[in-house]
Amino acid sequence: MRTPAARTLADYGVIVRRSWWLIIGTVAAALTAGFAFTSLSEEVYESTSSILVLPTASDTEVAGARTAGQVNLDTEAQLVKSTEVAVAAAEALGSADPDDLVSRVSVTVPPNTAVLEIAFRAGDAEAAKAGAVAFSEAYLEHRRAGATASLEGAIAAGTVELDAVKADIAAAEDELSGMDSGENGRSRLEAELDGLQQQADEIEAEIAGIEAQQGAISPGRVINQASAPGKPVSPNAMFNLAAALGIGLPLGLILAWARHRLARKVAYPTDLVERCELDVLASVPPAVKFQRREVFGAYSPGGRVFSQLRNVVSSQLTHDQRVIVVAGVAPGPAASVVAANLATAMARAGDRATAVAANPSTTVGLPELFGTDSVPGLADVWSGRVDLAVATQAAPRQPSLNVIGPGAAARATGPTSEAAAETFSKLAEAGRFVVVDAPPLSCSADAQLLAGHADAVILAVQSGRDSIGETAAAALAMRQIDTPLLGAVLLPSVLGPMNTVPLPGARREAPLAPAVSEDETPTDSLEPVEDLETTQVIPAVRSAAEPR
Template sequence: MRTPAARTLADYGVIVRRSWWLVIGTVAAALAAGVAYTELSPEVYESTAAVLVLPTEGDTAVQGARTAGQVNLDTEAQLVKSTEVADAAAEALGADPADDLVSHVSVTVPPNTAVLEISFQAGSPQAAQEGSVAFSEAYLAHRLAGATASLDREIAAANTELDTVGGEIAEAQDRLDGMDSGDGGRAGLESDLEDLQNRAGELETEIAGLQAQTEAVTPGRVINSASLPQTPISPKAMFNLAAALGVGLPLGLMLAWARHRLARKVSYPADLVDRCELDVVASVPPGVKFQRREVFGAYSPGGRVFAQLRNIVASQLTHDQRVIVVAGIAPGPAASVVAANLATAMARAGDRVTAVAANPSTTVGLPELFGTDPVPGLADAWSGRIDLSETVQAAPRQPSLSVIGPGAAARATGPTSEAAAETFAKLAEAGRFVVVDAPPLSCSADAQLLAGHADAVILAVQSQRDAISETAAAAVAMRQIDTPLLGAVLLPAVLGPMNTVPLPTARRELSGRRAPTADETPTDSLEPVESGEDASTEVIPAVPSAAPAAEPR
């Protein structure tokens, strides 16, 4: 027997097929949400400028950087999004510096390059282009200011020293002008003045050189100007739909699995295998229609199902094993339908079969399906009022098939272990197979008692009617006895006329009175069976059905 641990991919396919509408609905809802998100999302444009970063005097090689050289491009990428650069870009754009412009900027560094790709996103193509240009220029200006800051400081220091030397030169010149040519110390003062003038010349040369260096500093340049974007980068319709499908499909599958695991009624064969641990020996497709209260025709779709069931049952039983009990789960015609069609399929194969109606709770039993009378029947024989042989009736249209009805007061006379064993033994001697329509397991233990004296058990389950918990409990109850449980037969949810209460059948008048039907004639009104050869028994004659026998479909 297969268990849930042995579930295959085909089993999961059955679960998906049973809830295909749920999976498709979930996917459709997810796709609709993706379309709505795409339509409602504002358009976003992006423009990108490529900036080549060049080393300057202040740059030094950094160990462990992604790129070789004096410039650490990871640091430079962070500088692009710094507050100083953002404020300068905001001023160039004429925007409020408090605006969160940095969130619209992204910087990437292509591998093995000294290039920064500065991208700016905005709600219009023009704004995206202007933002990329503003951040690129602000970054280069910031880098230029940082690279020339040390030179500016040196120039300022040299200018300060030059001013000092200039003052000393003026003072020395004034003193020299006040002295006569023959005064002592004039030669030394002239020498000091000459040194100061030389120093002033050196400082002027140094300042000129520093200014030349400042003008020669190149922190980088824009190698690809920001272009005007033609199409928005967001929303992306295909991406959103793919994401919606990626979310909706798994969600739909999970909902289908949850529906399968939380289902309370048996709906598919997979329910019997996975949740009830029952083998499915036959399953009547939902498309098979039950048109009349009779068995399926030999070559009808339903007839082929039960012909295959007949072959399975025959292969499982030996020559000495002849009694098959068919038990339902909940009150209803399911067990009677299975028992009647299985018995008919066996009879068509040439076996002598006796169908026994031991299920008084069904609305449509074996007598209604075969066109025989419910009385006298099994309850009459078990009560000791009638001999078992007198309850056997020949089924119309099937010469090798006999039927035993439930009998009068069938609901008041339940089986005993001894009576069931004796009945089955007698019937097995007369025919090849005995098919017993047993009471439902959810409301009676009689089926378990009858199965204890049988050779095989089959459970009849009706889709969308029998509860999974009751079906599993019935399987456990049948496994607790020694009789082999062959499996379950799954019937459709709609059985047509089988689900309705049988219409009254015109009965032949007996002695000026209407013939009693099952459960109407008290058991005590029948005379007991006398022992001995001269025993005479007063038996209620069989009441033929007023309706003509219909030909099998």
């Protein structure tokens, strides 16, 4: 049993080509969904303002902060979305839901800057601008209030300390005023009073400095004013369509792969290789048209395919190996078409060949394809009614090709092992190749019996008609005998007139035996052909130039 080769890029291309309509349909559906989502989505506008954050007296450096400098911008970004700032922004916008405003604001910190970018989204451009302005102003005011509160606390603490010093000064002055000029301790008290006065001056100077600093507080400034956006940021049609394509294309490929793996019918040569473990000897392209019920011309596209098949088959057989059985998978003309064209290609190459019709159930038989008579034929030979030489006819236009029809009792008698071996042996002695059109394996075991006495087997598979399971089973049945299975020939799904049964009036008349309806009479009850009054003796080989 052969092992399939590793999958190549060309194999994936076949899978895509096999289900291109499914992939395109999935992508189209995804793009339609993306377009519908874009059309139905509410428009969202975004306005952004940029604030340069400046350090204040209340700022202290944070160890391990992501941003360098005295101001930790990550902390400031969180403050923009704090409840206090949101409430102030809601008051400015006249909104009653600060939480809704917070959900629509976003803050980013550009790398290596001291800038906060405050973006606000709303349903229209003016509302987006107003929201960005409101949050910017509320944040700056909150930062200014925080810095001012810190300085005011320092001023209040300084004032308390100054009042205490002034109280000490007043007490020292009162005590000093009650002393005489030369009284003991006066000089010490005067020195102490001078120290208190100096301390009070220092505190006053410090308070004055804080008050000056309070007047010069600058928590930051807006360096890029928010403006009304000209177009919405959402929905983004290009992004949505690109996302739809990014989802639809992989999904389509997955569906194509699933269809390939779950397919029940043979459609491409890769199906035979991967799922049936069959070598593909030849594949007739779907572009090849079957116009008439006859073999392909030598230089037609189909004729070239079977000429190449002849070369492949002959290269795999030795001189003593001559008998080739062509078996179909399901009832139909596939095996007959392959056998007739292969035998014709062998004859065109100069080989003596004999085409044997052992498949009575086909819609088109070898005699019809070659223009010969169906009777007497193989079944008549096996039943002893005629000799093999009498049943052998020359094919018109192919002097080196002989044809043996199915015979008058083809459906009433089947091959026996002894008869098949004897027939093939005689035909192989008379010619270079013997090509046997065998019954389909899905409804008869005759092909396996015939193949047991042949030198090689070829399976004829029709795409879109033969199932993968039946094809694999047919290959397994042929591998169970000793005859080598060379591979398979894949025919297109459309065989034109080959697939139709001809009307009764269009059938060739059998000149040698009376017509038998349905041909269900047992062979043993038939009289020998030679005893019939209407019998005419036919030479073993009819001249191609003789009129029919």
